[in-house]
Amino acid sequence: MRIGGIDAMQADAASGTEKEDPTGHGTGTGHGSEAEHDPETGHGTKPSTNTPTIHISNLTVRHRRSIALDGIDLDLAPGVHGLLGPNGAGKTSLIRVLATVSRPTAGRVMLLGREVSGHRELTAVRRRIGYLPQDFGFYPGFTVREFVAYVAWLKEVPGERAGAAVERAVARVGLADRIDAKMKTLSGGMVRRAGIAQAIVNDPEILLLDEPTNGLDPEQRVEFRALLRELGTSGTVVVSTHLVEDVAVACTGVTLLEGGRVVYRGTPESLAGEGAADGTDDGAGDLGGSPAERGYTAVLRAHRAATSTPPGARR
Numbered sequence: 001m002r003i004g005g006i007d008a009m010q011a012d013a014a015s016g017t018e019k020e021d022p023t024g025h026g027t028g029t030g031h032g033s034e035a036e037h038d039p040e041t042g043h044g045t046k047p048s049t050n051t052p053t054i055h056i057s058n059l060t061v062r063h064r065r066s067i068a069l070d071g072i073d074l075d076l077a078p079g080v081h082g083l084l085g086p087n088g089a090g091k092t093s094l095i096r097v098l099a100t101v102s103r104p105t106a107g108r109v110m111l112l113g114r115e116v117s118g119h120r121e122l123t124a125v126r127r128r129i130g131y132l133p134q135d136f137g138f139y140p141g142f143t144v145r146e147f148v149a150y151v152a153w154l155k156e157v158p159g160e161r162a163g164a165a166v167e168r169a170v171a172r173v174g175l176a177d178r179i180d181a182k183m184k185t186l187s188g189g190m191v192r193r194a195g196i197a198q199a200i201v202n203d204p205e206i207l208l209l210d211e212p213t214n215g216l217d218p219e220q221r222v223e224f225r226a227l228l229r230e231l232g233t234s235g236t237v238v239v240s241t242h243l244v245e246d247v248a249v250a251c252t253g254v255t256l257l258e259g260g261r262v263v264y265r266g267t268p269e270s271l272a273g274e275g276a277a278d279g280t281d282d283g284a285g286d287l288g289g290s291p292a293e294r295g296y297t298a299v300l301r302a303h304r305a306a307t308s309t310p311p312g313a314r315r
């Protein structure tokens with residue numbers, strides 16, 4: 001059986017990162033191992049709203065000779081956190097470490113109060129995480145229902161709840177009418193929505209979405225923003241995107257990466273304020289840039305001026 005997206009996974013394997021199953025989740029989700037969930041909710045104990053569910057200190061990720069993440073510190077609590085930054089900033093590298101599919105070169109990562117190092121911690125935490133990779137594989141002959149059910153099984157959603165959980169996740173991404181269609185018959189945007197459905201099927205406490213709105217039409221993007229907000233009320237959502245407007249509308253917090261470092265943290269409102277405070281005429285206004293997009297540009301320019309980094313400089 002051909003598996004879509006297999007090339008990307010082989011490239012990851014060649015780069016020395018952990019082997020993944022076709023959906024892009026790490027192997028060893030611990031299916032069949034001792035469950036540590038709350039029997040009522042299927043979750044572990046939920047952290048209080050202000051407790052960081054993600055704690056990162058001095059995180060470094062190196063890919064051969066390039067440094068993707070350069071000793072970053074980050075604490076994220078429940079809410080929706082937009083991860084912005086130019087191409088190569090390190091967004092995907094960060095999300096992959098948080099999803100436990102690639103290992104840091106150095107530093108400390110704590111997810112849901114657990115240090116993610118040994119196999120036991122990995123299997124326990126993976127059940128409570130949802131992950132949409134930038135490119136994910138799937139069996140083209142699977143229906144949407146089978147694809148999402150497969151991930152529900154990997155995540156150890158109890159059998160008696162799995163069927164309803166799959167239908168709910170698929171409905172939440174607006175694919176209910178295609179639930180029994182084969183994956184290979186879906187459009188690119190629909191495949192992306194099926195990918196989001198598999199990421200939320202276990203009602204994750206940490207949800208990691210790498211460019212989730214890629215390929216979605218404008219109507220779906222608007223609906224997806226509403227879903228993001230809803231998901232952020234019960235968990236910690238990290239969304240990597242180039243669409244600053246998605247962050248402005250749907251996120252409670254913004255983290256901007258450049259060159260593997262955190263160069264800005266704030267709210268969508270404070271980011272928009274950076275654009276107004278900048279005062280330089282960059283032409284973005286003439287071209288219809290929104291306040292948040294002008295803020296994004298202003299922060300990057302200020303950072304580059306301070307560090308004398310030319311735009312697009314390679315590390």
Ligand SMILES: Nc1ncnc2c1ncn2[C@@H]1O[C@H](COP(=O)(O)OP(=O)(O)OP(=O)(O)O)[C@@H](O)[C@H]1O
Nearest residue numbers: 015063066067068086087088089090091092093094
């Ligand atoms: N498998 C790999 N092998 C070698 N270098 C890599 C690999 N993956 C990422 N890199 C490098 O690490 C850096 C960060 O890449 P990453 O994909 O994390 O950035 P990004 O912010 O997600 O970029 P984009 O917005 O283009 O998706 C880049 O310099 C990239 O070339």
